[in-house]
Amino acid sequence: MKTVAVLGGGIGGLAASYYLTKSAQVTKVVVLESSSRYGGWLCTTRRSDGAVFEHGPRGIRPAGTVGYNTLNMVEDLGLEREILPVTYSHVASKNRYLFVKGKLHKMPSGISGAIRTVPPFSRPLLLSAAMEMLVKKSKKDDESVYSFVSRRLGKELADIAMDGLCRGVFAGDCRKLSMRSCFPPLYNAEQNSGSIVLGMLLGSGTSHVVRPGPLAQKSRNQSWAQWSLRKGMESLPEAIVDWLTQSEKVHLHRHATVKQLHLSGADWEIQLEDGTITADHIVSAMPAKALASVLPHSLQPLIQLLQDVSSVTVAVVNLEYKGSILPIAGFGHLVPSSEDRGLLGVVYDSVPFPQHDSPIGVTTRLTVMMGGAWFEEVFGDPEEVSQEYLLAAASRAISSHLGINIAPTWSKVTVQRDCIPQYYLGHWERVESMRSYIRQRLLPLSLAGSSYDGVSVNDVIFSGRSAVEGLQRSAVS
Known part of the structure; x- marks a missing residue:
């Protein structure tokens, strides 16, 4: 494996490119971004007077495997002083509100908030949590977020809290979104321990372990709830682009719209508006439907699965x-x-x-x-x-x-x-089917980005890392 083409210069594609520069098995990385800028939805306006406005994500959570992974990257990029x-x-962490029945209500927090009845809820959250431990485990492979929360914690929490949360995180309808794909820790807690509460207390485990570096360790010691960057979130993709520019392996291209992909033997021919390039492997960080629109018609089963996202x-x-x-x-x-x-x-x-x-x-x-x-x-x-x-x-x-x-x-x-x-019902199965199809046909293709394994900045960055690690494993085997 020599040349890897990365389709998409959003944070997922840039992260994949960053990890590819560290792979001894890759000699050339070609990044193809269709627009005039890198960074995707990480987009910041910096006004001349110093004010900063975010048009996409505005803060990143530091905790857990994916949070540590991002902070390790930030440290490697030399952005520690910008955090x-x-x-x-902080008051921003303690005070979060819901707008219900024409009024703002502070979400319950701390022990006192859990044991008291706090509007707009009609009973203490602690009571809902206690009753949750008595609910039997579902035998379904998947269910909607609304169904899951209604069943385990009650209709009121599903109607108000979870409905609002899904709109805040996914801009989506909790009655259609998949619990298994949108909130895997909660789904796994029930599957492994029979209860969300018990599962979260005991720890539901993770298949990935990332050792926290000094910056991630600092975030733990200082109890960070979230973080941003001094010049806005777009500073992160900008720093990755600077890193990639300094690497002799990487060739960055903007205004490079992929028109069609063709398989030529074991290699890809990537048709652009102004010519064709070849690559031994593709890491696609394009939206699923965008990838579907350029794949060869011979891969129709994969195209259909991608179109369903x-x-x-x-x-x-x-x-x-x-x-x-x-x-x-x-x-x-x-x-x-x-x-x-x-x-x-x-x-x-x-x-x-x-x-x-x-x-x-x-x-x-x-x-x-x-x-x-x-x-x-x-x-x-x-x-x-x-x-x-x-x-x-x-x-x-x-x-x-x-x-x-x-x-x-x-x-x-x-x-x-x-x-x-x-991530609608059955999303996890569709993604598994995509990757199974790719493996079975030995396609030189890896999937990264927000279409598959999580929509947060941390998830998307980790998807880039996972794609590169999978590529390295397949090259060795």
């Missing part, structure tokens, strides 16, 4: 206000679908990351997330809806939910088309 940590004791569109509305205008302090609030189908949630950006505020005067930054699985139903065709309409909808939400009735001094509306894959 902005938020600890568990849907994604949703999210409108991200960044707002800046003059003064300190938030009536409450916290990370933000989520909105269950029963309350407002079009509005997913609001992030109070200035609370966790005040370092991103303008240094000139006192300002407040907020981000309104809208649409997701309900985008077309509420707003219509993403290609036709106007930015003015979305800005007005976001402003109405800020007024209604937070009582902020002044106009923002700055705003930016970004429609992120097909940005979050939806």
Whole structure:
């Protein structure tokens, strides 16, 4: 194996390329990105006065295997001094809200929150947890997030908390999303221990172990809940690109749209708009449907499986206000679908990351997330809806939910088309079938990115690592 082509220059493709540079079995890495920039959904506006606005992910969790893995990479890239940590004791970690029945409610936290009845819930969370341990284990291979949580913790928690969480994380409908694929630790806890509570207390185990480096160890010692970077999250893909540029192995190409893939013997011919390149192996970090559209027709079973992975569109509305205008302090609030189908949630950006505020005067930054699985139903065709309409909808939400009735001094509306894959029922089986098909036919192809094994930044980076490790194992065997 000599030349590996990486399709897609988002964080998944860049991570795979980063790990490929460390492989002695690879002599050349060709990165093909169709757009004008690298980084995918990690996209930041840095205003001239120093203010920073995120149009995609705005914070990363440091814990667990995938969290340690990302921090180890960050350390290797020399970004330690750029880290902005938020600890568990920070108000943004302790205060998270739900908007239910026209009011903001602080989510229960700590022991007192667990043993008391805290609106909007009608009974203490501790009681729900105690009763959960008596529920029998399901024998189903998969079920919806809503069904799982209703069965184990009650309909109220499913309707309010889990519905809101799925909208915040996946911009999706918990009645359609797969528990096994979206929340594998909770699914595995029930399967292994018969209970979410017992499983989480005992530890459900993981097949991957990543040793935390000094930075990851620091995050544990200092109890980080999340972290960002001083110049915004786009600094991470930028640092990876700098790393790759310094490697003699790597050839980076923007505006390089893949038109068609052809198998020529054991190699790939990759047809671009301005020519063809060859590669011994492909790591695809393209969205599943995009990969399906360029694969050879002879791989129809794989194409069909890839086409079945849907994604949703999210409108991200960044707002800046003059003064300190938030009536409450916290990370933000989520909105269950029963309350407002079009509005997913609001992030109070200035609370966790005040370092991103303008240094000139006192300002407040907020981000309104809208649409997701309900985008077309509420707003219509993403290609036709106007930015003015979305800005007005976001402003109405800020007024209604937070009582902020002044106009923002700055705003930016970004429609992120097909940005979050939806892991519907049976997703795990579809992904297993994809990889089984690839193995059985000895296809020189690896899958990475958010379409398969997790949508968080940590998951996507780890998917790049896993793809490269699998490629190395197959080369040795």
